[in-house]
Amino acid sequence: MQFYVQNALGGLAYGSLLFLIASGLTLIFGLMRIINLAQTAFYLLGAYVGLALVAHGLNFWVASVAAGIVTMALGLAVYSAFLHRYHADPLTSLLLTLGFALILDDVILATWGGDPHSIAAPPFLAQSLQVGGVIFPAYWLAVIAISTTIAVVLFVAMHRTMLGVMIRAAVDDEEMARGVGVDVNRSFYIVFAAGALVAGIGGLLGGPITSAYPGLDGELTPLAFAVVIVGGMGSLTGAFVGSLLIGLVNAFGKAMFPELSYFTIFVPVALIMAFRPQGLFGRKL
């Protein structure tokens, strides 16, 4: 029992972090057909910037939001300077995000060096909790709570606000949306910015779990894409459920089949690709 609860919590916490990356990935793809290979680099940038801010004495939570805003500003700059022109051209935009990720990775390496930085959780969450026989970091619960909150905010924004309705209309049928007067371009900027913001915030938040090191983004990319495949491309609900699923499979896989843990993540992914290529919540590709 302890084993299950422990791994379930760990998996949910890790999955929550994946959601912060995958939500942007799936929304950006759904709306603009841009496969943003720089999304995990945004996460990593958020971690380092946040870390630098914390080192200057900023509060952990404030630093993570500030890092998110810095990341968002960069994302917006890249989007408006380069990507914006190519949103109808999935290959070129993908290639550009790839080039951008290369450059950003190297800038991060040059600025912060190659050594891993461990990131401490805020003091009041740093201790471990013991419930029954299960011992786990209190911080896990915080990450799950925050990520769920962000998911709810995104969901409400997409489904209950005028802006969200417009964005969803543009996802469904861009031409039609333009026809009825939706400012589709504006929704592109907003979604790209939101994706970068959430990933950037995630960087420092996830720091106590993933720490920060060059190459972390490359490790997270396949997981984030696994989430998008499982959940369905373009679906926010899918990204949330998919993140938690991948997080859980990852945790139990590592605990039960340490030799094949990587495989255990991608076998369900392969099965979904083969039998339900549109993902759990997506529309047909």
Place this chain on the structure above:
Amino acid sequence: MTGAPGDALCLSLRGVTKRFGSLSVLDDVSLDVRTGERCGIIGPNGAGKSTLFNIIAGELPLTSGTVRFLDRDVTRLAAHARARSGLARTFQTTTLFPRLTVVENIVLALQAHSGERFALLAPRSRYRKRDEEALALLDQVGLADRGDASIDALGYGEKRQIEILLAMAQRPKLLLLDEPTAGLAPGDASLVTEMLKRERSGLTMVLIEHDMGVVFDIVERLTVLHHGRVVADGPLDAIRGDAAVQEIYLGGVL
């Protein structure tokens, strides 16, 4: 199966229904096209004409009903398999190979049924007679000198002509034409009409068209679709005189 060749059915639809979610685009459409017949389908925008073509060509699965082509049930046959059994179509929005040359476009249609499409270790220059065949076809419509141009470099009218030429190069038994003169200036439209009229008389054609001049020039029989249903079907003159059809669609045109 029986009777004179002219009486054989080329295409036969029975109860064809297509729904997208709760939206019914085609509702119990039945239609027979005899071999050699030139049939027109008209109807206001949103009547389901293009959807019907996509279903006949096998690009869209249907919700219920059957499609028979040349006395064979093709309801579940893939688009490319239907094309190989003699069905060709054109598209309402020009659907060519923009970065290939005009000759290459036509050659793709010509070699579609030949074993050479799998030849991968011999250069295309070994198959020069295909290029000559393509040029001969282009010559018929006066475009032989454009053979080496890429499709991108053609004018819109020329593209529409190639759009039809490609389907004809398939040597089809049934030709589906989806608004062949859409967006053309009157001069270019008459070029296309002439092209269709020149085509060998035995070819079965189904034509979707908004330009009534073109329709009356080419077809001998007319089917009227409205809200996904067949509301009238018969010889040109009968439809012309049908008061209900005039009411629904033709308005004051006739």
Place this chain on the structure above:
Amino acid sequence: MSVRRRWTFALAAGAVVALLLPCLGVPTFYVSLLTQTWIIAIAAMSLDLLIGFTGLVNFSQAALFGVGAYAVAIAATRFHVVGFLPGLGLGITAAVVTAALFGLVALRAEGPGFIIITIALNQIMWGLAYQWVSVSGGDNGITGIVRPHIGPLDVSGNTGYYYVCLVMFALAFALLMTIVRSPFGLVLKGVRETPRRMRALGYNVWLYRYFALMISAAFAGTAGVLFAWYNQFVGPVNLSLDQSTQFLIIVILGGIGTIFGQFFGALVVVFLSNELSAVTQRWMLVLGLIYFVIVMYAPGGLVVLVPRLWARLRGRPVVLAADVPLEDR
């Protein structure tokens, strides 16, 4: 006709230079880098067949390359299969079989969906190589792969192996050029341009993509085998997503849909990563910037960009662009 003759001349000149290089006292280190260039160029050309001619942006090309490399490595170290042809045959077979399986899954999607699925597929193979330690050696990889003899010829030396790879590159280049110019190649271009019309013409689009994937895998597997012998080591890094990305970058640099451009792309990446990394740690940045500029301003790649720049330089060597009247620009 003169264009054709110029090409023939350039190709012949290139071949002569390539043949003579090891005899001209070029340092062993550079001979070795060039050997690597020939190998990587084969892999990049195989990817170009998919991206440039079939319209499939395959992010699992490194998996196909790596499966070829692992196949020959395992055969050589475990089963003492050390011949040139048996090794090559094994590697190609392994890569083609992998592609046949990948195709069944990935070709259910098109465009961006295909890209994302191939990312995941590549990662599955990486995971296997990384974690199936009993077979793949895990992170430590497989060492001690011995370069084969070809009949009585000992080609295990630096120079000998250079020629092996040069010949294999020439063969692959000739074969791929023939394929893209064949009627089958025209079909692939049609599939790349407008799959919908291809279906309407009677082509089984899925099948052609599937064939293209397997043909491409044969070349990628060949490159993998040559690389295993070259490096005498195979590790998970050789079939990582980073490796797939590197192949993709080479294709972009060389020029999508050019085949021959991939040699230049490979040359730039191999030399940049080895030479520039000795001078500055920021070689990835330099590579990233070059890459970015090419995607943005010269989608045709180096083979388009360089001649254009060259013509510009020759045309008005000292005149600044701003001094040239508008109509001459």
